[in-house]
Every structure is written in structure tokens, then in C-alpha cells.
Amino acid sequence: MRVQSVIHSAKFLALTLVAGAATGCGLVPSEYRGSFRDAQTNVSAEIGARKGTFRTADGRELKLKADRSDFERVASGKPGILVETNAHSGYLLDSFWVSPRMDTYAEGGGMAWFEAEVLYTQFDSRVKDPVRRLQFFHCVNGQVLLDTVEQRWQMGCPAGPAYYELRRQGD
Amino acid sequence: MRNSASARLLSWILISALTLPAFSGAAQADPTQPNPERARREGVSDGQPDGGREGRERGRHEGEREGRVEGYRNGFARCEREERERHYQQGYRDGFSYGEQEGFNYGLGQGEAEGSERGRREGTADGRARADRDARAEAEPLGAAQGIAQANASDAGAQGQSQGAAAGEEEARQTALRVDYPRGRKDYRDERFAEAVAHEDAFSQRPTTERDTETETITETATETETDSARAVPDFRYNNPRRTYPHASENQAYHQGYRDGYIQGFNGSYRSTYNQHYQMAYRPAEDQGCWEARRQNYRPEYDRGFAQGRSEGYRRGFDRGYQQAFQNAYAREFGPASENTYRAEYPGFYQRHFEAARARAYSERYRELFDAAFQVAKRERFEARYPVLAREQYARGRADEAEDFRLKPARLLGAEISETWVNGVLEPEETLRVKLNLRNFAASGLDARDVRVSVRALDAGVTAIPVADEALVRGLRAKSVTAVSDALDVRLLGAAVGRPVRLAVRVTYQGRDGGEVTLTLNARWALQLQLDADPQFSEGIPTPVRLRTTNVSSEPIPAGVALNFRSRPEILEVTQGSAGLPALAPGESRVVEFTAIARKAGAAVAIPMLFEGLAAGRRWGYLDLTRELPVVNDYSIRLATDVAKLKTQGVTRVEYVIRNESARLGFQGLQLHTRVLGSSGSEIQVIGPNPQLLAPLVPGQAVSFLVPVLALRDGLSGTLELEVQENGRTVVVHRKEF
Numbered sequence: 001m002r003v004q005s006v007i008h009s010a011k012f013l014a015l016t017l018v019a020g021a022a023t024g025c026g027l028v029p030s031e032y033r034g035s036f037r038d039a040q041t042n043v044s045a046e047i048g049a050r051k052g053t054f055r056t057a058d059g060r061e062l063k064l065k066a067d068r069s070d071f072e073r074v075a076s077g078k079p080g081i082l083v084e085t086n087a088h089s090g091y092l093l094d095s096f097w098v099s100p101r102m103d104t105y106a107e108g109g110g111m112a113w114f115e116a117e118v119l120y121t122q123f124d125s126r127v128k129d130p131v132r133r134l135q136f137f138h139c140v141n142g143q144v145l146l147d148t149v150e151q152r153w154q155m156g157c158p159a160g161p162a163y164y165e166l167r168r169q170g171d
Numbered sequence: 172m173r174n175s176a177s178a179r180l181l182s183w184i185l186i187s188a189l190t191l192p193a194f195s196g197a198a199q200a201d202p203t204q205p206n207p208e209r210a211r212r213e214g215v216s217d218g219q220p221d222g223g224r225e226g227r228e229r230g231r232h233e234g235e236r237e238g239r240v241e242g243y244r245n246g247f248a249r250c251e252r253e254e255r256e257r258h259y260q261q262g263y264r265d266g267f268s269y270g271e272q273e274g275f276n277y278g279l280g281q282g283e284a285e286g287s288e289r290g291r292r293e294g295t296a297d298g299r300a301r302a303d304r305d306a307r308a309e310a311e312p313l314g315a316a317q318g319i320a321q322a323n324a325s326d327a328g329a330q331g332q333s334q335g336a337a338a339g340e341e342e343a344r345q346t347a348l349r350v351d352y353p354r355g356r357k358d359y360r361d362e363r364f365a366e367a368v369a370h371e372d373a374f375s376q377r378p379t380t381e382r383d384t385e386t387e388t389i390t391e392t393a394t395e396t397e398t399d400s401a402r403a404v405p406d407f408r409y410n411n412p413r414r415t416y417p418h419a420s421e422n423q424a425y426h427q428g429y430r431d432g433y434i435q436g437f438n439g440s441y442r443s444t445y446n447q448h449y450q451m452a453y454r455p456a457e458d459q460g461c462w463e464a465r466r467q468n469y470r471p472e473y474d475r476g477f478a479q480g481r482s483e484g485y486r487r488g489f490d491r492g493y494q495q496a497f498q499n500a501y502a503r504e505f506g507p508a509s510e511n512t513y514r515a516e517y518p519g520f521y522q523r524h525f526e527a528a529r530a531r532a533y534s535e536r537y538r539e540l541f542d543a544a545f546q547v548a549k550r551e552r553f554e555a556r557y558p559v560l561a562r563e564q565y566a567r568g569r570a571d572e573a574e575d576f577r578l579k580p581a582r583l584l585g586a587e588i589s590e591t592w593v594n595g596v597l598e599p600e601e602t603l604r605v606k607l608n609l610r611n612f613a614a615s616g617l618d619a620r621d622v623r624v625s626v627r628a629l630d631a632g633v634t635a636i637p638v639a640d641e642a643l644v645r646g647l648r649a650k651s652v653t654a655v656s657d658a659l660d661v662r663l664l665g666a667a668v669g670r671p672v673r674l675a676v677r678v679t680y681q682g683r684d685g686g687e688v689t690l691t692l693n694a695r696w697a698l699q700l701q702l703d704a705d706p707q708f709s710e711g712i713p714t715p716v717r718l719r720t721t722n723v724s725s726e727p728i729p730a731g732v733a734l735n736f737r738s739r740p741e742i743l744e745v746t747q748g749s750a751g752l753p754a755l756a757p758g759e760s761r762v763v764e765f766t767a768i769a770r771k772a773g774a775a776v777a778i779p780m781l782f783e784g785l786a787a788g789r790r791w792g793y794l795d796l797t798r799e800l801p802v803v804n805d806y807s808i809r810l811a812t813d814v815a816k817l818k819t820q821g822v823t824r825v826e827y828v829i830r831n832e833s834a835r836l837g838f839q840g841l842q843l844h845t846r847v848l849g850s851s852g853s854e855i856q857v858i859g860p861n862p863q864l865l866a867p868l869v870p871g872q873a874v875s876f877l878v879p880v881l882a883l884r885d886g887l888s889g890t891l892e893l894e895v896q897e898n899g900r901t902v903v904v905h906r907k908e909f
Binding site: 040086094096106108109110113120122126133137142143145147149150154156158160161163165 | 228235840868869877879
């Protein structure tokens, strides 16, 4: 049991180092930074090392700062771009753009939850050149769920989110 | 009054002039008349660009996505194959060189040892063979001459004559018994059967024939099979019919035209856009896949090549060293071993060959002398005795057969099975009767009570015989042949289907045997049932189960046979398990569809399935089988909490683990709906958001999540159900009772 625990810790450390190396100085890998736009829907995104702006088709802007995602950060209910290493594939980074509506906060049974506008995409740390396209899905009625006992969290969208295929500007 | 009427007429003319086409001066088309064709054309014109927009958008999106996936996969596979081969070949070369030297050294030592040993062994054998051959040539003629002289001086002739006479007597007796006694019986029997029949009768053992003739008709249920097209079709995301017309027929034509135009526009743009973007996405993805493949660890391939090369190199080196050392050692040892053995063993071989030749010659000569005397004596005795013994046995045979006919005048000439459901098929549960042909050889009639017919099963467990033995209902007249129908009562069981069933039918007169006939029956259901194809089950997902039904009888099966499908609900829950069947002509088939939900997941789940067709209390078809089938979903569910805790009052946090088992690279979020099923539903409920929502899982990824459930009191029971949807599409439904 103890040996397994040590191995597990070592794996976690290695994944963290891989993710850290891949992202360079910022939380968003440099290959994913830049301006992207979906010409069909007029949706666009500006992505920097530690911040991002998402513009919806009707011109609404979602300006967010990137941050490490841990339980306290998610539970704080502050908007942001939360980046974490995918638990299964260490070279993938899950990226949640989240804008909570804390007026919907509720709790019970050791859980707490609230609604949020959620954008989701993945970064691949193996990519060595600037990516030309980015895929997002987006919902305004997403959900953030916190397990206050085990200090875990999850978030997602109901059926039928909008899918965007954003192309790098200048290509 | 007249002024008022004139005013009304004038105003009507004015209004008509303003509203009616004839007065408004419309040139050619009458706008008040419906023009559906024009509306349809306008609909097509409006629909095409909208459909084209969807086609371009989806063609681009889907082409890129699938090009990326295909390119990555193909690139990875190609480069992985190349790298494996390259590493294998390098390992093989290194291993071969190493193994060849290793084998040569070992082969030298091994060849020396084995060459010496074999040279000695084969030299010894050679010396022994030469000694044997030379001794035989010298000793055999001398031994044979001595044996013949000894036989000529023996009692062989006297012994042959004495034993031949006894053998002739015994053969004459046995031949008379074997040939003439049965000939006497047969001649008498043939004479009796050749006698004239005084009466030919027929009767039934039952006064009225019982026949089942169900013709009730039950409402026919049509079964339809839906077909699904796999090609891309528009989802009408830009559906925007925007014109309206005064007439309903025009609006209908416009909408139809719009839809047709939309589909045309979609089809016109989708494929080309798809192909263009597929190609654009394919190449970089292929390079990416190749790059990824080259980064893999191929050390196992090198090791495999090294082991293979070493093995083959060793074999080649060993052979070379071994042959060289073996031949030298063999030549050195062979000659001396052969010569020494020859000298030592020659005298013994000579003695053995002399004695063997003498004994053989004695025996052969003695047999010649004995046989000559034996055959002559035997033939003379047989010819003298056989005619006398043959007459005696023939007379005895006729007398015995005559007595037999006196004691057993009733004889069974033949028997066959007759149906009560007359359709050419012997069905399980059908009442079967026996038809017999009886002959009375007596000069007087036989009382019905003295003549009994019986049937017995020769195979266990496949028949039920309610009436196994009965007396005739009517006597047999003197010198008569009588056909007796509807005798006895036999039913085949379901286990008889698919195997031959044997029955023995027998007749007795006053308890004495009057003959027995063995009948072989082949049972089948009139309605043959078989699975049309193995169902493709997924846990929790309604799945069609198709059953092929075929009328294998010679008569139509009436409409209204009710087909039922059952299984064990904890393994396979049948949600639609009954269907009606229309009338089926002989040889006609129908496929009937049921619906069931697999409740147990696994690579090979033993699934019991029972189908039966019933109508008017009669079973027409039956199929009971267990199939091992895969029950596999895109996602697997495992409970990490013992749900028995839900029987305790309070909040239980139920933990599930969900794993993406598919290889699809889609980017789909998950919705997790949890329910408590059962009568306790109002007293036990899920707390918190329901459904819970999850971000996409990559293939192979597993995550756990918690569902708090509140039980208002102890001792509740029910079923906890989790339905997982992937962007709204149900992919697995997991149930657990508590």
C-alpha cells in the first residue's frame, strides 16, 4: 500500500512537471496563445499567457484571468480560466473558462453547487508549433459542483452546448 | 324604397370594381387564384441557399474533424509499423552473429561424443548381422532334411482318418438344424399367409376421431422494421421559410419547395466542403501521428529480433561444428567393433538356425499327411448321414410352426403413427395414435378381450403415453385381415424435438406374442422459431431482438398466434415481449421484433431467452436457448459504495466511477441522471443537482462522482438507476437494487 502510494505521488509529480514545462512561463501553452475567430458565427477569442477574452456572436465579452485550478480556487466563485492536467493523459490540459452566478449557490448532502457560464477546451502540451485551430464548447447554463467533504469539484454543460471551431487570425 | 335599392346596387358595383380582378384590370395572372407551382419554385429558391449554408458549415466542421482523426490514426499506424520492423531487423543481425559463434563451439564437443558412441554401436550391429546371415545359409538345408525324415515315420495318416469321420457326422447334424428346421417352419408359415382371406375389416378404437382444428383468428399485429440511413442529412439548423401566401395550398407548396431546395442546397455543398476540409486536416494529422509513433519505445522489438537471430545463428553454427567432429569419431570406432562381434557370435547363430529349420519341416510334412486322410473320411461320413437328418429336422420345423399358429392366431402385419393435428408434422403435445393391420389365422373368430395392443418408448424422457395398452373394441373374424385405427395414445414431449424417437408397438393374443414393430418418429414444432441474428446488446439501452418464424408444416397456420418472449429480468429485461402473428402459408417466414434491455455488462454474458407461440391453448412453436453475447457500452459504470447503506435513515453519499471505454475522439460533455425506482420513491430521494454535468472524458479516462441520497427512514428498498447521456444521447443505464 505504501509503495503504491509513493508511486502514485511520483506519477503525480511527473505529470505536474510535464504540464509545467509545456506551459512555459504562463498557464496557457505558448502554442495556443493568439487571436482566434470563427468566421461563420463571428465568435472570437484572444488568448494570452495568463488571461483570455472571449467574444460571443452578439458582441458580449468574457474577460478572464488564467489560474491554477484547485478546490479553493473553484469554490471561491470567482470567474477565471482554470487549467489543470488531465488525470488520464498527462500531456493534455483541461481548460475551463468559467463565469459563476453565485446567486444560484445551493448546498446539501456534503455538496455545494451553482450555475455558471462555461467554456471548455483542451490544450495538448506535445504541440510544438502554434495551433491553427481551437475547438470550444460553450453553455450559459453550465454547472459547477463541489464535494465539500472530499474537496473535489467537477463542472460541465447540459445537452446541446454550442460548438465553435476558431481559426487563428492571420492564417 | 326604390331609391334605397338603387343606392345599394350602385355601391355593390363600386365595391366589385375595386375588389374583383375583372374590374381591377389585372392583365394575365389572376392573383386571387392559388398558384402552388409558383409558390413551390419560390420555396426552392429560398431553401437552396439556406441548405447550402448548413452544408458548407457542417462539411467544413465534420470534414476537418474526421480528416484529423483518420490522418492521425493512419500516420501513427504506418510509422509504428516501420519503426517496429527497423528495430527488429537490427536486433536480429546482432543476435545472429552472437549465436553463431556460441553454437559452433558447443557443436564440436557434442559431435565428438555422439560420433564415437554411434560408431561403436553401429559397428557392433554390423558384425552381428554378418554372422547371422552366414550361419543361416550354412545350417538351414541340413536341418530341413532331418525334419522331413522324422515326419514320414510318424502316425499322421491314422489320426487324420479317425478325426475326419467324427467331423463329417457333426457337420451333417448342424447343417440339418441350421437349414432344414427353419425351412420347415418357413414353408408352413408361407402356406398359412398364402391362404385366402375370408374377411377384410376396418374399425377405429375410438368412436369419433378427435381432431384439433383451431381456426380462431386473433387480431393481426403488423411488425415493421425501421431502416436508418447512414449518409449525411441536413438537420435544418438554418430552416427559415419566410414567405406567406393567401391560400393554404400555396403555403403548403412553398414549404414543400423550401424543404426540397434546402436538401438540394445541403447536398450540393456538403460533400465538396467536407472533402476539401478533410484533405486539409488529414496531412498535418498524419504527420502528427507519425511523429508520435516514432517516439514510442521499441526496445521490446529489438529484444525480440535479437532472441530470434541468436536462436537461428546458434543453430547454423552448431550444425557446422557438430558435423565436422562427428564424422571423424565415427570412422575411427566402426571397423574394430564390427570384426570382434562377428567372431564371437557365429557359433550361436548356427545352432539356432539348424533347429528352427528342422522343426518347421517336420510340422509341414506331418500336416500334409494328416489332412489328406482327414478330408476323405469326413466327406464320406457327411454324404452318408445328411439326407436322413435333413428330413427329420424339416418335419420338426413344420410341426413347431403349426403349433405356434394355433397358440398365436392374431398377428401384427404392420403399424404406423397417425396425427390428430393433421399437418404433416409430429408436434410435441399433439395426441398421436397408432394404426395397425392385424390378421386372424384361426378358423374361428377371436374375442376382442383376448387381443391387446400395446406401445412402449424405447428412448427415455421424450414421450408421455397416457394409454399404453388396450384391448380391441371389436373382435377379429375368422380368417380375416383388419385395419385398426386410432389405437393407443402417445404424446411427444418438447425434449423430443431434434432427435429421433423410437416406439415399439406389439400385439398379443391371450398374453402370447403376436408380433412387434418399431416406429421411428421425428418431432418438430409446426412454427419453427430461431433468432434472425444475434442481438447487439448494450447495458441499459433498449435493443431490438428479431425472431424468425417459419411455418414448416403442410397446412396454413391461422392468424393470431401470440408470440411471447421471456428472460431473467436481472440479466435481460424484456420491455416489449409479445407480438401477434398473421396467418402463415406452408413454408412462409416472418420476422418479429421484440425489445429488451440488457442489465448485466460483460464481454460474454450468458443470456437466457425463451420464445413461444401460443393460440387457443395450443403451443405452435417453442425456442429455449442461452447465448453468450457481449454487452458492451461506450462507458462503463462501477459503484464504489455499498448501496445497502441506502436502507439506513439519513444521507448516503453514493460514489460512482465512470470510464470512457470507447476509442472515439469526440469532444462530448456528459449528463448524469440519477433516480430511485420502486414503491419507496417518495421517502428516498436524490439531493443536489440532478442531472450532474461532467466535462468530456478522453478514451480510457475514468473519474468518480458522488450522488447524495436522503432516506427518510430505515428499511427502505428500491433500485438506484443512473442514466448517462453524452450530449443528450443515452449511452448507458446502470441499475442496482438495494
